[in-house]
Amino acid sequence: MSELRALFSQASARTRNALLLLLALLLLAPLLLDRYLLSLMILVLYFAFVGQAWNIMMGLCGQLSLGHALYVGLGAYTAAALYQHFGLTPWLGMLAAVLVCVAMASVIGWLAFRFGIAGTYFALLTIAFAEFTRIGFDHFDWVGASGGFFLKVVQQGTTDWLNLRGHPRMFYFLALALAVGAFVLTAWLMRSRAGYYFRAIRDNEEAARAAGVNTFRYKMIAIQISAALTALAGVFFAFYYNNLFPEQIFNMGRSIEIILAPIIGGVGTLFGPVIGAALLTLLSEGLTELLQILGIQAPGLKQILYGVALALSIMFMPHGVWPGIARRLGLGRDAKEPQE
Amino acid sequence: MPLDLVVNVLLGGLLTGLVYGLMALGLSVVYGVVRIVNFAHGELMALAMYVTVVAFAAFRLDPLWMLLPVALGFFGLGYVLQRTLINPFIARPEHAQFMLLLAVALILVNGLLLVFGPDARNVQVDYALDSFQIGPVLVDKVRVVCALVALASCALLWAVFRFTRLGKAIRACADNLLGARIVGLNVAHLYGLTFGIGCACVGVAGTLLTLLVDVTPASGPSYTLLAFIIVIIGGLGSMPGALAGGVLIGVSEAAAGLVFTPSAKSMVSFALLIIVLAFKPQGLFARR
Numbered sequence: 001m002s003e004l005r006a007l008f009s010q011a012s013a014r015t016r017n018a019l020l021l022l023l024a025l026l027l028l029a030p031l032l033l034d035r036y037l038l039s040l041m042i043l044v045l046y047f048a049f050v051g052q053a054w055n056i057m058m059g060l061c062g063q064l065s066l067g068h069a070l071y072v073g074l075g076a077y078t079a080a081a082l083y084q085h086f087g088l089t090p091w092l093g094m095l096a097a098v099l100v101c102v103a104m105a106s107v108i109g110w111l112a113f114r115f116g117i118a119g120t121y122f123a124l125l126t127i128a129f130a131e132f133t134r135i136g137f138d139h140f141d142w143v144g145a146s147g148g149f150f151l152k153v154v155q156q157g158t159t160d161w162l163n164l165r166g167h168p169r170m171f172y173f174l175a176l177a178l179a180v181g182a183f184v185l186t187a188w189l190m191r192s193r194a195g196y197y198f199r200a201i202r203d204n205e206e207a208a209r210a211a212g213v214n215t216f217r218y219k220m221i222a223i224q225i226s227a228a229l230t231a232l233a234g235v236f237f238a239f240y241y242n243n244l245f246p247e248q249i250f251n252m253g254r255s256i257e258i259i260l261a262p263i264i265g266g267v268g269t270l271f272g273p274v275i276g277a278a279l280l281t282l283l284s285e286g287l288t289e290l291l292q293i294l295g296i297q298a299p300g301l302k303q304i305l306y307g308v309a310l311a312l313s314i315m316f317m318p319h320g321v322w323p324g325i326a327r328r329l330g331l332g333r334d335a336k337e338p339q340e
Numbered sequence: 341m342p343l344d345l346v347v348n349v350l351l352g353g354l355l356t357g358l359v360y361g362l363m364a365l366g367l368s369v370v371y372g373v374v375r376i377v378n379f380a381h382g383e384l385m386a387l388a389m390y391v392t393v394v395a396f397a398a399f400r401l402d403p404l405w406m407l408l409p410v411a412l413g414f415f416g417l418g419y420v421l422q423r424t425l426i427n428p429f430i431a432r433p434e435h436a437q438f439m440l441l442l443a444v445a446l447i448l449v450n451g452l453l454l455v456f457g458p459d460a461r462n463v464q465v466d467y468a469l470d471s472f473q474i475g476p477v478l479v480d481k482v483r484v485v486c487a488l489v490a491l492a493s494c495a496l497l498w499a500v501f502r503f504t505r506l507g508k509a510i511r512a513c514a515d516n517l518l519g520a521r522i523v524g525l526n527v528a529h530l531y532g533l534t535f536g537i538g539c540a541c542v543g544v545a546g547t548l549l550t551l552l553v554d555v556t557p558a559s560g561p562s563y564t565l566l567a568f569i570i571v572i573i574g575g576l577g578s579m580p581g582a583l584a585g586g587v588l589i590g591v592s593e594a595a596a597g598l599v600f601t602p603s604a605k606s607m608v609s610f611a612l613l614i615i616v617l618a619f620k621p622q623g624l625f626a627r628r
Contacts, residue, residue, distance in 0.1 A: 111617070124568055125617045138604075300452075314436055
């Protein structure tokens with residue numbers, strides 16, 4: 001924990017105060033927001049969390065995964081099935097989900113890193129595992145196969161923290177805790193020995209190995225941390241939405257959705273995934289509203305505009321929006337990763 | 341299971357696999373030279389399929405007459421795409437290239453959805469149900485035609501790369517980029533031509549596939565994945581590898597449809613991909 005304290009003492013007073021103010025606002029938000037806005041905030045926090053999880057693997061360690069929906073789906077199905085079939089509380093289900101996903105990530109990592117599979121090939125391997133699992137779950141009768149798997153829905157008046165049943169407010173706080181937890185973990189990782197090793201591997205794997213970094217081991221650690229966090233996102237997803245379909249949860253589109261926020265926000269930055277998640281949710285909801293106001297009903301038009309926005313942002317802001325914002329705010333030093 | 345059924349199905353898979361091979365060849369050529377992974381490959385193919393379907397619906401034009409116009413149109417499209425959109429991304433990190441082509445794919449798929457709606461479309465030619473009989477084995481005529489056209493296209497492509505000055509120049513870019521620049525080759529122009537050739541391949545493959553399967557906007561992403569599986573299995577950047585990988589996937593899909601349920605057939609392809617990546621990641625037919 002001393003690193004954590006160091007993290008806060010290193011950050012300038014201004015940054016620290018801004019972060020504490022933001023946290024206070026987020027804690028008070030459920031009192032002020034109506035249900036619609038609350039659901040939007042839950043989405044922002046969810047994508048900030050899962051984006052951060054992906055960012056640890058890609059942004060810090062340079063391993064491009066395009067199959068993170070695999071861990072979301074596996075985590076979701078594990079906890080949901082344990083709850084539905086055995087009545088196990090999702091808090092223990094989370095543990096099981098994390099174990100399953102870490103095991104899966106270890107298999108993928110071992111297969112890939114053993115031969116130094118990286119870049120495009122690694123990305124395709126992650127897609128292949130996600131798609132393979134999707135089709136497998138389509139035929140997995142114990143969890144409803146392609147017909148879907150549904151959790152018992154209860155009255156939303158009561159809030160049952162033990163079984164994660166109840167009002168969206170509870171899910172808001174859960175998502176907030178996850179997002180803040182992942183943020184703090186990433187901040188700590190960035191300043192830890194492992195974090196420096198990760199970045200050494202990302203920037204020049206050969207040099208890192210020559211300098212004595214066990215690259216296989218640290219790449220494995222990165223993929224395992226990322227998978228464990230994403231498993232928690234899956235558990236959250238299962239209990240928030242109450243229904244799971246292999247076609248949706250393991251879909252490649254979901255994997256892409258996960259990585260949009262950190263890419264738009266800024267890969268490898270601490271604040272990128274958070275800012276990116278907020279911007280993307282705003283963009284998506286804004287487009288929906290705009291098309292509604294204009295009275296345009298065209299399936300696909302929203303996604304086209306989304307694609308255009310994505311292309312423009314990747315063309316003109318190659319490092320995401322966060323570095324620019326950081327410079328404006330005068331957070332130059334904190335915005336960047338710590339330099340040695 | 342009767343033997344003639346097995347032979348029929350596997351032969352059908354083999355012939356379809358040659359068309360898959362042509363599709364994957366487009367991806368492989370682009371990767372081998374430009375070093376860009378075209379994540380919008382399958383979406384471009386869906387576009388070609390819709391062009392063919394629309395031409396057939398409007399003018400009763402046989403898809404085989406559409407081969408040349410689609411190939412030329414897609415060559416131009418590919419050249420323009422490369423010169424305007426993709427060339428600035430050559431030196432950018434892989435995830436940035438991926439996001440750019442993903443955006444292109446998103447726009448293409450949803451553009452098709454917007455214009456044509458989500459329903460499946462197809463081409464009904466009057467010879468669709470004809471077949472050749474060789475002993476007990478029955479082969480669809482359209483499959484044979486498609487396979488022959490695909491093979492001829494591959495042969496043409498091979499000849500271009502092997503015997504023309506243009507092919508030599510493109511191979512020079514792939515083998516030694518710095519050297520190619522030093523001897524004065526216009527690399528950006530050659531990259532554009534290569535991307536055009538890749539798109540022409542996928543255009544021809546798409547036109548052919550309308551004779552064999554229905555097309556929906558959603559089929560784009562799954563063709564992208566299929567093309568990836570094929571080139572990885574065959575060896576990214578290897579021309580014979582792409583063709584052999586296509587045949588392998590075509591046959592294994594057909595076999596899986598016979599042995600398991602048809603809905604599980606792509607699982608076999610993904611399993612093959614995982615096995616190849618795990619044990620021979622450079623691909624089954626890679627040169628090195």
